[in-house]
Amino acid sequence: MKKVYIETYGCQMNVADTEVVFSILADAGYARTEEIADADVIMANTCSIRDNAEQRIWGRIEHFRSFRKKRPGLVVGILGCMAERLKDALLDSGKVDLVAGPDAYRSLPALLSAVSEGHPQINVELSREETYGDIKPVRLDRGGVSAFISIMRGCNNVCSYCVVPYTRGAERSRDWKSIVREACDCFAAGYREVTLLGQNVDSYLFEDVDFADLLEKVAEVSPLLRVRFSTSHPKDISDKLIDTMARHSNICRHIHLPVQSGNDRILEKMRRRYNREWYLERVRRIRSVMPDCGITTDAIVGFCSETEDEFRDTLSIFEEVGYDAAFMFFYSERPGTLAARNYPDDVPQEVKTRRLEELISLQNRLSLESNRRDIGREYEVLVEGPSKKGGLRGGDGDQREGDLRGGTVQLCGRTSSNKMCVWEDSAEGPGAQGSGAHRPGDYVRVRVTDCTQATLICELA
Ligand code: SAH
Ligand code: SF4
Ligand code: F3S
Numbered sequence: 001m002k003k004v005y006i007e008t009y010g011c012q013m014n015v016a017d018t019e020v021v022f023s024i025l026a027d028a029g030y031a032r033t034e035e036i037a038d039a040d041v042i043m044a045n046t047c048s049i050r051d052n053a054e055q056r057i058w059g060r061i062e063h064f065r066s067f068r069k070k071r072p073g074l075v076v077g078i079l080g081c082m083a084e085r086l087k088d089a090l091l092d093s094g095k096v097d098l099v100a101g102p103d104a105y106r107s108l109p110a111l112l113s114a115v116s117e118g119h120p121q122i123n124v125e126l127s128r129e130e131t132y133g134d135i136k137p138v139r140l141d142r143g144g145v146s147a148f149i150s151i152m153r154g155c156n157n158v159c160s161y162c163v164v165p166y167t168r169g170a171e172r173s174r175d176w177k178s179i180v181r182e183a184c185d186c187f188a189a190g191y192r193e194v195t196l197l198g199q200n201v202d203s204y205l206f207e208d209v210d211f212a213d214l215l216e217k218v219a220e221v222s223p224l225l226r227v228r229f230s231t232s233h234p235k236d237i238s239d240k241l242i243d244t245m246a247r248h249s250n251i252c253r254h255i256h257l258p259v260q261s262g263n264d265r266i267l268e269k270m271r272r273r274y275n276r277e278w279y280l281e282r283v284r285r286i287r288s289v290m291p292d293c294g295i296t297t298d299a300i301v302g303f304c305s306e307t308e309d310e311f312r313d314t315l316s317i318f319e320e321v322g323y324d325a326a327f328m329f330f331y332s333e334r335p336g337t338l339a340a341r342n343y344p345d346d347v348p349q350e351v352k353t354r355r356l357e358e359l360i361s362l363q364n365r366l367s368l369e370s371n372r373r374d375i376g377r378e379y380e381v382l383v384e385g386p387s388k389k390g391g392l393r394g395g396d397g398d399q400r401e402g403d404l405r406g407g408t409v410q411l412c413g414r415t416s417s418n419k420m421c422v423w424e425d426s427a428e429g430p431g432a433q434g435s436g437a438h439r440p441g442d443y444v445r446v447r448v449t450d451c452t453q454a455t456l457i458c459e460l461a
Contacts (some may be wrong), residue, residue, distance in 0.1 A: 001040060002030050003029045003038055003041070004025055004039060005035070005038070005039035005041045007045070007055065008044075008325050009080070010049065010053065010193065011211070012067075012133055013148075013150060013153075013198075014046075014080055016149070016150040017079075017243065019138055019139055020105060020137050022137070022138035023137050023398070024108055024109065025109065026138055027110035028112075030412075035132045035206070036067065038072070040114075041074070042074065042075070042076050043076070043077035043079055044060055046080040046081055046085075047081050048081040048167055050166070050329060052332070053082075056428075057082055061095050065418060075115055076095070076096050076098070077097060077098035078096050079101075080101075080167075081099050081102065081148040081164070083100055084168070084185070085126045085166065085167050086099050087122070089279045091120045091122055096392070098111055098115050098122070099120070101124035102124050102126075102168055103127040103130045103354070104124060105209070118164055118289065125449045127168055127169065127170060130153065131174035131175070132174075136182075136387075139384055140339075144190060145193060145384050145385070146191065147193070147198055148194070148195050148436030149179060149183060151179050151197060151201065152203075153167045153168060153171070153197075154169045154170045154171040154199070156170055156171040156434070158270075159271050160268055160269065160270055160339040160343075161337060163337055165455055171200070174206065176209045176217060183221045187221055187224075187225050190441060192224060192226060192441045193228065194218065194227055195228040196230075196321060198229075201232060202236035202241060205234070212240040215241070217242055217367075219248040221248075223250050223445075227248075227250060228254060232256060232257050233258075235272065235278070235360075237255070239285065242289050243413070245289075246290050249416075251416065253293040253298075253416045254293065254295075255293060257283070257286075258299045260299055261299065261303065261309075261310070261314050262314040262315070262317030262318070264276055269304065270303060270304075276398075280326055283321050294325075294415075294417030294418050295321060295324060296324055296325045296326060296330070298326065298329070299314055299326060299328050299359065300330070300331050301314065301328065301329070301356050301359055302331050303331045303339075304331070304346060304347070304448055305347070307366070311355050315358065315359060315362055316449060318359065318366060322369070323366055324370045324419065325418075328363065329358050329422065331345065333345040357378065368451070371453065371455075372449065374447050375451060376447070377448055379421065379456075379458075380444070381413035381446055381458075382442075383412075383439065383440050383441060383442045384411075384412040384413045384414065385446060386409060386411060386412070407424060408424040408437075419446070420455050421458045423446050424459070425437045425444075425460065444460065446459065447459055447460075447461040
């Protein structure tokens with residue numbers, strides 16, 4: 001059996017896609033390996049969202065090729081968004097043998113059998129229908145508690161800075177019946193959390209089932225199955241969705257609502273199709289229905305022609321919303337996008353870097369303030385496993401096996417609002433189960449006693 005090794009970059013959708021690829025390849029008789037040196041086929045599932053994401057992949061390709069010396073017939077392949085964006089240019093580089101775009105994974109077995117020295121293979125055809133809805137993903141080991149379910153592909157929004165509509169093609173929704181079936185399979189296999197994935201989940205529509213309906217159907221699989229989703233677009237997040245979340249306690253109280261900028265002129269130029277006031281109204285609506293809902297965001301600083309005052313509007317909307325967490329980036333021009341064709345990338349790099357640092361340090365304060373407000377409160381958390389960083393004492397390295405001392409183990413898990421908690425779990429103490437410490441997939445009640453900017457430090461309640 002030939003062995004395949006895949007490294008996954010980019011967003012959660014790429015993780016879900018790698019699971020689909022392993023399933024397609026398993027059916028064709030390939031085995032999966034986690035040891036790069038053992039592989040007959042080495043592939044990277046890639047991301048094009050920012051230039052540095054692509055630069056990192058070029059470095060990895062060089063590394064993959066170094067295994068050729070020991071393994072002559074080794075195939076090096078590129079999957080995902082960079083495959084779709086660069087197409088033949090990847091083959092022309094002479095560095096890769098196989099290129100397959102996000103809608104071409106069913107052809108991987110054929111491409112792999114056809115590939116040979118001097119005969120590279122490529123399929124970057126995009127599809128209007130492909131959703132891989134019938135494929136049962138081979139789950140990558142992420143602890144066995146939380147699984148990703150892809151509910152749609154592509155994007156029709158064409159935000160001016162963004163490469164995704166070009167790399168992933170037109171938006172299409174997957175049959176809701178196959179989504180619900182996959183959620184049931186996950187639950188039966190012991191998973192206790194599923195995250196429904198799409199670039200703009202609020203525009204999901206299959207037959208007459210919209211995203212709120214779909215969310216409800218998945219929530220009804222079991223009250224013990226937590227349901228999360230990502231990403232919501234502020235222009236499309238509906239009252240119906242917010243009300244549906246509120247009706248089901250197992251739909252997690254967390255919305256990732258990328259704002260991108262707090263300034264109306266920049267938002268317009270980004271083609272986001274909402275303004276600051278619209279965004280703030282959506283936040284007020286979410287909080288009036290679910291006061292405990294976590295809200296996180298993405299933002300870009302230094303977009304074409306952004307002035308200092310316009311950047312200050314991003315700082316002020318962060319302050320006004322008080323995000324629980326955020327992913328922040330400086331603008332990276334992507335060839336072929338509307339912005340690249342129409343607007344000069346004219347904010348100097350040192351200004352972009354300084355604005356980004358300023359925004360990150362503001363968010364660090366907001367994250368800490370958000371966590372401090374939780375001190376003294378109790379939460380139900382879903383146990384994910386031993387805490388990885390030993391957060392209680394901080395910084396004492398990787399402790400995958402848990403910190404076994406005096407009958408206690410340090411566990412971690414998330415609140416419904418997506419905050420990471422760590423606590424000493426004991427077989428005896430308050431809240432403990434007679435049979436011993438809690439296991440991944442259990443729900444436990446914890447009380448927050450302290451915090452860092454990234455973590456709630458808790459005890460069993
Ligand atoms: N579909 C999601 C975003 C997916 S990309 C949405 O619409 O919100 C994830 C994040 O990458 C974006 O939210 C944006 O903040 C960032 N991003 C996208 N294109 C970028 C670019 N050209 N430069 C810098 N950041 C970018
Ligand atoms: Fe990109 Fe906009 Fe689509 Fe998100 S909604 S993937 S930012 S084009
Ligand atoms: Fe990157 Fe493609 Fe996802 S560009 S962020 S891997 S959709």
